[in-house]
Amino acid sequence: MAVGIYMRSSHIFIILALIFGLTVVSCEEEHEHTAPAINDKDSVPIMVTYGVNTLISDSGVIKYRIVAEKWEVNEAKNPSRWVFDKGVLMTQFDEKMHIQGYIQCDTAIYYDKLRKWELHGRVRILTKQGLEFSSDELYWDEQQHKFWSTSYSHMKMPDKEIDGNWFESNEDLTKYDIKQTHGKIDKNEANFSKSTAPSAQVPMNAAIDTVQGPSTTGPHPVGKNKPKFHKV
Numbered sequence: 001m002a003v004g005i006y007m008r009s010s011h012i013f014i015i016l017a018l019i020f021g022l023t024v025v026s027c028e029e030e031h032e033h034t035a036p037a038i039n040d041k042d043s044v045p046i047m048v049t050y051g052v053n054t055l056i057s058d059s060g061v062i063k064y065r066i067v068a069e070k071w072e073v074n075e076a077k078n079p080s081r082w083v084f085d086k087g088v089l090m091t092q093f094d095e096k097m098h099i100q101g102y103i104q105c106d107t108a109i110y111y112d113k114l115r116k117w118e119l120h121g122r123v124r125i126l127t128k129q130g131l132e133f134s135s136d137e138l139y140w141d142e143q144q145h146k147f148w149s150t151s152y153s154h155m156k157m158p159d160k161e162i163d164g165n166w167f168e169s170n171e172d173l174t175k176y177d178i179k180q181t182h183g184k185i186d187k188n189e190a191n192f193s194k195s196t197a198p199s200a201q202v203p204m205n206a207a208i209d210t211v212q213g214p215s216t217t218g219p220h221p222v223g224k225n226k227p228k229f230h231k232v
């Protein structure tokens with residue numbers, strides 16, 4: 001009987017040793033596969049605000065009113081930025097707080113240290129002269145006071161409409177350049193000559209049209225026969 005008990009005790013000891021060894025190995029393997037804690041400051045904004053309606057000033061002068069559903073401020077990213085990923089509406093003011101126009105888009109990024117904007121998705125601008133601008137993309141440099149876009153852009157004025165796939169202008173949209181354009185103007189406002197006959201025109205793919213801002217008179221001529229833009 002004593003021998004039988006000793007043998008059973010030995011078996012129990014061996015089994016316990018094996019279980020303990022497997023437990024140690026299992027713990028070691030689990031420890032090896034543990035992922036480090038996520039601590040990416042670059043992805044965390046320092047401020048997220050919803051239902052934004054605020055005034056933005058420059059050198060003590062109020063220049064814009066910003067209305068947005070969501071506003072994120074991230075200073076950890078390089079460069080630091082404000083993100084409006086739910087759309088934004090910016091109303092522009094002059095020094096006497098008179099409304100000059102508005103800018104709106106589906107998504108906007110403002111690099112606050114560089115004072116540069118990226119506007120994407122259904123970009124729309126209306127100026128006090130009545131000029132309407134639309135595109136899917138627009139860049140704005142506040143320090144150089146200019147807009148530009150390399151996407152298809154459309155401009156509508158009281159007496160003409162112009163389309164192009166390259167655009168650059170000053171902030172007031174009173175002086176602008178458009179390349180590879182299509183458009184229509186009021187014949188009563190234009191001065192035609194023999195040099196502008198179709199046979200003397202420059203080929204479209206070599207043309208660069210420069211227009212010095214909108215006209216304020218004349219009926220709008222564009223209807224069902226509005227020219228369509230084609231990339232070249």
